[in-house]
Amino acid sequence: MTQPATTAPPTADTAKPKIVLAYSGGLDTSIILKWLQTERGYDVVCFTADLGQGDEVEEARLKALKTGAVAAYALDLREEFVRDYVFPMFRSSALYEGYYLLGTSIARPLIAKKMVEIAEKEGAVAVSHGATGKGNDQVRFEMTAYALKPDIVTVAPWRDWDFQGRADLEAFAREHQIPVPTTQKDPWSTDANMLHISFEGGILEDPWAEPPAHMFKLTVSPEDAPNEAEYVEVDFVNGDPVAINGEALSPAALLTKANEIGGRNGVGRIDLVENRFVGMKSRGVYETPGGTLLYHARRAVESLTLDREVLHQRDALGVKYAELVYNGFWFAPEREALQVYIDHVAQSVTGTARLKLYKGNCLVVGRKAERSLYDKDLVSFEAGGDYNQHDAGAFIKLNALRMRVQARVDAKAAQKG
Numbered sequence: 001m002t003q004p005a006t007t008a009p010p011t012a013d014t015a016k017p018k019i020v021l022a023y024s025g026g027l028d029t030s031i032i033l034k035w036l037q038t039e040r041g042y043d044v045v046c047f048t049a050d051l052g053q054g055d056e057v058e059e060a061r062l063k064a065l066k067t068g069a070v071a072a073y074a075l076d077l078r079e080e081f082v083r084d085y086v087f088p089m090f091r092s093s094a095l096y097e098g099y100y101l102l103g104t105s106i107a108r109p110l111i112a113k114k115m116v117e118i119a120e121k122e123g124a125v126a127v128s129h130g131a132t133g134k135g136n137d138q139v140r141f142e143m144t145a146y147a148l149k150p151d152i153v154t155v156a157p158w159r160d161w162d163f164q165g166r167a168d169l170e171a172f173a174r175e176h177q178i179p180v181p182t183t184q185k186d187p188w189s190t191d192a193n194m195l196h197i198s199f200e201g202g203i204l205e206d207p208w209a210e211p212p213a214h215m216f217k218l219t220v221s222p223e224d225a226p227n228e229a230e231y232v233e234v235d236f237v238n239g240d241p242v243a244i245n246g247e248a249l250s251p252a253a254l255l256t257k258a259n260e261i262g263g264r265n266g267v268g269r270i271d272l273v274e275n276r277f278v279g280m281k282s283r284g285v286y287e288t289p290g291g292t293l294l295y296h297a298r299r300a301v302e303s304l305t306l307d308r309e310v311l312h313q314r315d316a317l318g319v320k321y322a323e324l325v326y327n328g329f330w331f332a333p334e335r336e337a338l339q340v341y342i343d344h345v346a347q348s349v350t351g352t353a354r355l356k357l358y359k360g361n362c363l364v365v366g367r368k369a370e371r372s373l374y375d376k377d378l379v380s381f382e383a384g385g386d387y388n389q390h391d392a393g394a395f396i397k398l399n400a401l402r403m404r405v406q407a408r409v410d411a412k413a414a415q416k417g
Helices: 027-038 056-067 078-091 103-122 137-148 166-175 251-264 289-305 308-327 333-346 391-416
Strands: 003-007 018-022 043-050 071-076 126-128 153-155 189-192 197-200 230-237 240-244 269-275 281-287 351-358 361-368
Touching: 018 027, 018 103, 027 043, 027 056, 027 166, 043 056, 043 103, 056 071, 071 103, 078 103, 078 240, 078 251, 078 289, 078 333, 103 126, 103 137, 103 197, 103 308, 137 153, 230 251, 230 289, 240 251, 240 289, 251 289, 289 351, 289 361, 308 333
Parallel strands: 018 043, 018 126, 043 071, 126 153
Antiparallel strands: 003 071, 189 197, 197 281, 230 240, 230 351, 269 281, 351 361
């Protein structure tokens, strides 16, 4: 439920400029809140987006006020997130570098959009975030802010302050009595929303090291998943999933259900060394159980309902679409133009997929659609259908003509040589 801003007692100096901080309540943003106050002289308005993190959203709002924020917002964005960001992205079948379902990337434009809206409401002159100067999120937050409010000031503490690492941050936290959530047991960074959880940093910076078993939160290990397969059916209408196992659900509720089903079967873990937009490689471990389930279900329905050339063209554009989302160009004109094409293509994607989930595997075992392009009579080994097999010979010769010509030219050149 959307929580209204709660204002702390007024400060003595009411002339301070305001800044809106994307606040999670974790180590980095807790310290940034205090740093913006003590080192930059801002009154800080905190904003926490509820994208499915649970109780920690309200906990973050209260912590922000206790740490000195002049106001704190906690907005329930779950339905908007899935309906207006996740599902449109899914229509493109986007995968970054062949694996990543873009769980962190797709959340950033929505968070940044709300930051700008709150800044306008509060009369803030700037926005801030906890992304490091080495990562992608700084680009995503700031590109969105500039696209929506060109004159906004962005403050990126990780690019400006003198802290060199976690030890310096923890020392600052102790000095200002800020609780430190990081422990020696879990030395990595996480980011969670309804679509996924990401893990990076710490012991994961060694790309040879296997992630510890206790790290994962959304999925059981494949070894511990049930010994019997679970079947699930997903219905699609005009490109979007609308029901699971015959139960119609809202976008957020459907993704939640898909997460539960995929998670208990160990589906949706990937371990990826990816290329960041800023130019370096990084190692990320991701859990995306519901997204993985819906990705395979959607492609099953598309295999029946999309023309070959349209499907291939959409997939080729999907690679570019994934790069745009990953690199922070959600509100760029080229992404918006691609979306028009992708949404048009998706109008044909209506049908049902049946999946078999077993110990980390997500297998398509059935698909059906009222307007299916699959013609059993055409493809059958038995006689019948509007297809003359003799026509294939001429088809093959015509398509091979240029290669035959090249082969003859090469053979003549070899004889002369």
